[in-house]
Structure formats: structure tokens, C-alpha cells
Amino acid sequence: MSNIHKAFENGKAFIPFITCGDPDLETTAAAVRAAAENGADLIELGIPFSDPTAEGPVIQAANIRALKAGVTTDKIFEFVREIRKDVKIPMVFMTYANVVFSYGAEYFISVCAEIGIDGIILPDLPFEEKQEFLPVCRKYGVDLISLIAPTSENRIAMIAEEADGFLYIVSSLGVTGTRSEIKTDLKSMIDIVRKSTDIPCAIGFGISTPEQAKKMAEISDGAIVGSAIIKLLEKYGNDAPKYIGKYVKSMKNAITE
Numbered sequence: 001m002s003n004i005h006k007a008f009e010n011g012k013a014f015i016p017f018i019t020c021g022d023p024d025l026e027t028t029a030a031a032v033r034a035a036a037e038n039g040a041d042l043i044e045l046g047i048p049f050s051d052p053t054a055e056g057p058v059i060q061a062a063n064i065r066a067l068k069a070g071v072t073t074d075k076i077f078e079f080v081r082e083i084r085k086d087v088k089i090p091m092v093f094m095t096y097a098n099v100v101f102s103y104g105a106e107y108f109i110s111v112c113a114e115i116g117i118d119g120i121i122l123p124d125l126p127f128e129e130k131q132e133f134l135p136v137c138r139k140y141g142v143d144l145i146s147l148i149a150p151t152s153e154n155r156i157a158m159i160a161e162e163a164d165g166f167l168y169i170v171s172s173l174g175v176t177g178t179r180s181e182i183k184t185d186l187k188s189m190i191d192i193v194r195k196s197t198d199i200p201c202a203i204g205f206g207i208s209t210p211e212q213a214k215k216m217a218e219i220s221d222g223a224i225v226g227s228a229i230i231k232l233l234e235k236y237g238n239d240a241p242k243y244i245g246k247y248v249k250s251m252k253n254a255i256t257e
Contacts (some may be wrong), residue, residue, distance in 0.1 A: 002118040002143045003090045004165040007042035008200040012255040013222030014039060014213070015202055016229050016248055017094065019046040019062040021071025025079045027238050031229075034245035036087050039252030041222065042166075043087075044121065045080070047073055047095035058227040061234065073099060077111055084116040092119035092145060092165075097132075105136045112142045119143035119165045127159050137164070148189060148201075156189055160196035167193060167201035169220060187219050210254030217255035225251060 007013045016035045020028050032043055046059070048066040080091070093112065100108045100122065112120060119142055125133070130144060137144040143165030148156055150170065160167060171186060186203060193201050203216040204224030213223040232247060233240045 002141055002165060004042065004092070004118050004143055005200075007090045008166065008221050010041070012217040013041035013200070013202060014248065014252040014255055015042045015044060015204070015222055015224040016040050016244070016251075017044040017046060017059075017204075017224065017226030018244075019048060019059060019066055019230060019233075020076045020079065021048060021066035021069055022062040022230070022233055023065060023237050024069055025071065025075060027233070027240065029079065029083050030241035031233065031244050032083055032087055032091075034241040035248045036089050038245040038249040040089060040248050041252075042090040042092065042118075044092055044094045044224065044226070045076070045117075046226075047076055047093055047099055049096045049099055051096070051098075056227060058230050058234070062230045065234075073103070077115055080117060081115045090118045091116065092121060092143075093117055094121040094123070097122050097125050100133065105133050109133070109136045109140050109142050113140035117142060119145050121145040121147070121168060123147060127155065148193065150189070152189075156192045157196040160193045160199070160201075163197055163199045165199070166221070167197070167199055168224065169193070169201050169203045171203050171205045171207065171216070186216070190219055210250055213251050214254045214257065223251070223255055 018028060018031050035043055048063040048071055134144050145165050145168055146159050146163045147168045147170055148159050200221035202222035202224050203220045207213055207216055207223050207225050208228035216223045229244055232243045236243055
């Protein structure tokens, strides 16, 4: 068992997403520390990729900015190794299958284990193809996080039964990005999950306000936020971490009230 279960031990979990290297890794480090200090229970670290198919324009732009600034996966490995000296909450990588393939799954996942990454999320990896990575993940104790989307339908129970770490519930069809309202019948999806597994589930895609986070946490075990945090990085650049800290605190407070 990885450390991911710790994120859900103290009530509802707040999970921020941060793209590594946007605008630079020094700012990423400060943002991660600010999030951890202000109540984040688990942090998703995005490894930039040139074709991030699950991402909306906000996170796509962050990927482009980070790649243009010269960030590489090797630099991100070193960054995590350094930040793990003081940041103790669970952390996972979110990236794409090609990034792992390009290194070789054995090498990539073994490095994740060595530097203290607790899990990986690969949104372009179909459930039917997860055996490409799952045995290696289990060998090194790195959870391969499964996603359940509104289109999963009759596959929800099957995905949930085989899940590791936590389940990432995708709130809406389409790509990441803030939404004014979330209309998916998430409660019905989560009822199926609850009958199939004891593994916690958190809802992501489209959440940006404390009110939305509170609603999502009421029916699940936590809320995941990406685009709203990336917008702060885009707006404030190197000064963004202090704003991210305040934002994380407000979101954590909302889901624990």
C-alpha cells in the first residue's frame, strides 16, 4: 500500500494540481509548499507533454509555457527528490502514456518509487490497456490511479473493483477547465463505486469555487482542482504561490465545514 491512503484519513481531501515548470521549477516548489502548508492533502504534479489530450486551454497553455522554459522529465525527477526533503504529504504524477513509454515503464516507475512519488495518473490510458503498466507499478509500490468518467457507464463497477490508491471521478464530458455548473449525475456513479470498492474517490474536472468543492466533497471523499490554480500561476507568475496558498486554504475550509 502506498501513502495515498493518508490523504483521506482526516476527513475530506483537497487535491490541487500544479503543472511542473510553469513558469519555472523554483515557482513550482514554492507553490507545492504553499499548498501543503495551507491544507492540501495530496498534490498532483503535472509532467508537461506536447499533446495533453485531456487538458483544456488553461492547462495546455501551462504545458507549453513549461516546455518552452526548458523543463524536462529528468529535471522534474530532481525537483521532486529535493522537495521531498520537507514536503511529506502524498504526491502523484499526472502525465501521458507516451512520457512513460519514452523512458521505459520499468525505469520511469522505479524512479517514481525512489524519489517519493506515490502514484501516477495517465488519462489517455484505456482501462483495457492498463496491464502495460500495472504489474510494474505494483512491483514498485506506485499506485496506478484509475479514472471513471460519465461515459464509463456499465464499466464503473469493473474499474472500481480493480482500482489502486484512489479513484479519480471525472465530473463532466470534455477536457479540464472551470465550469459554471456540473450537471453530471455523479451521485449515481459514486453509489456504484461505493458498492464495488472501499478505495476513496475524489471528483475533478470543472471545480473552481469553494461552493462547487463543498458540493463535490459531500458526495465523494474529496475534490480535485487544476485549472483555477493554473490561472493563478498564469496571472501572478513568480508571485503566485502566496495566492495559491490562500486559495487552497479557502477550498480546504469549504470542504471541511
